[in-house]
Amino acid sequence: MKKDDFEKIESKWQNQVDIKGASKPFYNLMMFPYPSAEGLHVGNMYAFTGSDIYGRYMRLKGYDVFEPIGLDGFGIHSENFAIKNKIHPAKMAKKTQKRFYEQLHMIGNAYDWSKTLETYDSDYYKWTQWIFIQMFKRGLAYKKKSAVNWCSSCKTVLSDEQVEAGKCERCKTDVVKKEMSQWFFKITKYAGRLLKNLDKIDWSEKTKLAQKNWIGKSEGAELEFEIKNSKLQIDNKFQILNSVTVFTTRPDTLFGCTYLVLSSESKYIDILKNGIENWSEVEDYIKKAKAKSDLERTNEKTGVELKGIKAINPVNKKEIPIWIADYVLEGYGTGAVMAVPAHDKRDWEFARKFDLKIIPAVIPTGGSMTFKYPDVESGDEIGQRFDKEELDKIMQERAYVGEGKLVNSGEFSGMKSAEAKKEITKFVGGKLKVNYKLRDWCISRQRFWGPPIPIIYCEKCGTVPVDEKDLPVKLPKTDDYLPDGTERSPLARDENFVKTKCPKCGGEAKRETDVSDTFLDSAWYFFRYPCVDDKNEAFDKEITKKWLPVDMYIGGHEHAVLHLLYTRFVTMVFHDMGLIDFEEPFKKFRAHGLIIKDGAKMSKSKGNVINPDEYIEKYGPDVLRTYLMFIGPFKQGGDFRDEGVVGIERFLMTRVKKVVSKIINNKDDFEDISGQSTWIHRTINNVSKDIENLKFNTAIAHLMVQFDGKDGKPDWRGKMEFDGTFEDKKCDFIALEKFLILLSPFAPYLCEELWEMLGHKESVFRARWPELDESKIKDEKINLVIQVNGKVRATVEVDVEISEEEARKIAIEQENVKKYVEGKEENMRTIFVKGKLLNIVI
């Protein structure tokens, strides 16, 4: 097929949906690609094809399916690629856009090409900036100086979500902490809702779980530890610190708390300073800790004791030492922890290293272990009997982090952990507290290729958002765009850009020069698609009401905690602004698997990257699409193998195409047995169910089995001999049409062509998905499996409705059954599964 033919067929599909008039809207969305690198990847095509098959299916089911595509071309990915190739990002964008759209035209998807968008288009990023301003106005965007993630290679800060195992998500450089003033979005305000709503949405379980873990809710208590130091109280006239608050999820282990640890950046340190006798040592440690990367911090536990001050354990009034250590994070909880080495792995390591006391406060309950644990105070043996070795293992080789029964805990000894948590918290006057791991979203980037943050700094009026009517704040046309690593965006070097007027007072002012994170671009694009032509607002209220939330969203699982969390946050903010009446952007989300090659992820360095172009040229889009879907379960992905493609080529081109066109061309020679076939209903049943569950591989297998008549059922088409003559010239033409509809989501071009040959003027995608006739898939005869003691000994063809009594009679007459049961009929009993099997138990 030539390119012209593709286009001719594609034009028949009428992929443009009537946005305003659609009566059964169905929004079928796929994650838009980063158009960096050399072009469309076979991985992209895999995801898009699966999504498109679902979309085409829904369309055949009678829905008005909206299936848009666009490019996520702003941001570091694209910019780095441009820099590497020494081409201006804007020029590169033009090139990649052309290339991507050309390729996307070739893969046979039913895109609505009238609704494309690119995130670097100022008509788009105008509204990205508008969103920033709304966040600012609602107090959800704020600027704060703090230790942020800095990638020295990308020369920019990164969000927590973009740091993977201490390395930059993009370039794998070690990320360091840097004290910088940055813009943040207050996503933490939504932590509770982001977590709670997960129960309400139909998403892949593993994606929901990843989000749940990322949000990281933990319920515990805040407890106060009194600080003891006479000098402090005298010297600090104005600021007397008499307690430190810690957050813990294990108040039940409080009796085992043997020291207190503050983070090396702790806000408490300044206040405690005067009481610390070894200040120079402490100061030195703080300096060193600051210079460390996150990765270095996790390597080994370090810390230093704050000499001269002590804390009082509130539950037993014992004096305990205070340490600072970089294993305690300032950004979580209160930045101070009560250390219980017996029951916390990290505290245990630390205590072992610095020779601090380890006092068990909880022992496991149950089990058959027998050992009495000595009470620290009295020396009496208390608690349950445990096997010594077992307990040593639990208590001495490592911390016991599980729950159990309290020991060494005064009046609380013997109490179970769950109860003790409440009681001890109450006893020491602590308060219940919920903490989340989720941090605010660091949104500023010291780069060029992104939407400038629409903020103006005025000496008189302070931080002022750009007036909405002045949007977009366009990126200047400049060749001076390379990042310089100075903590400032290249835009800061552009005088004309920086200098501006204050929107409030009209005086001299300066623009913010950072651009926003590319994940903000993609956090709302699906709102824009149906409204891409709207010049007056980001999205139209009525249209949005009709089309959103998105009905089906398909994409990679790698975005579980990045993109998918941000979209949910932004959608919730829109909801709270009263713009929409839903909180969740995607009703249904499914993560697809990964296509690998030779057992490994495709990568240029391994030289195992599959370029879809070659295969499309060689086999055509239908074969490649269908093959990709046949490799394995869509949710799981699979291994791409060249040898596998021919199987699909044989099926589509040699069997379906040749046979069907032969029948159509010799229609008059065939006896029309329309309506007599039952095989088609079996196919309808299986293929519909499989597509709905995204089990495309088995859907294709069913299409093959039924088309080839391998099911043992009467062959609808007769047998076609190798020379192209038919053994049996009968054809169920209605079933044949239905078959083409069932196959069309997978092989749209081929089915369109054959559909036309059948005499249809309109596209196959204007047809309706065939209705299943349940009565046609009911078997009258079945092969009853006969087992003796669970082993298959025979199968007999019988009536489906056969009774146990009759089945039993037939069974014992079978030669191969007789020899096992003969003479033992007395002790025989049978298990009967109607229409399936009879198991004779002796």
Add this chain to the structure above:
RNA sequence: GCCCGGGUGGUGGAAUGGUAUACACGCAAGACUUAAAAUCUUGUGGUCUUACGACCUUGAGGGUUCGAGUCCCUCCCCGGGCACCA
């Protein structure tokens, strides 16, 4: 370390607790051909057996059940995610 997936023929993979290995690739034999390719037909988990058939087999080991790839427990291996979150 913790949390998810997964482990089935030579290969990719199928199997609501009910005939394990569908479908496809590969391989073998045959048909067509001067020949090859293409195409078509048949066969194809292992061991034993001329055959009928028997026994074994879903990472390992236990258990529940008339019956387990599927459910439960213990362990091993592979892939992915999180990573000092107290």
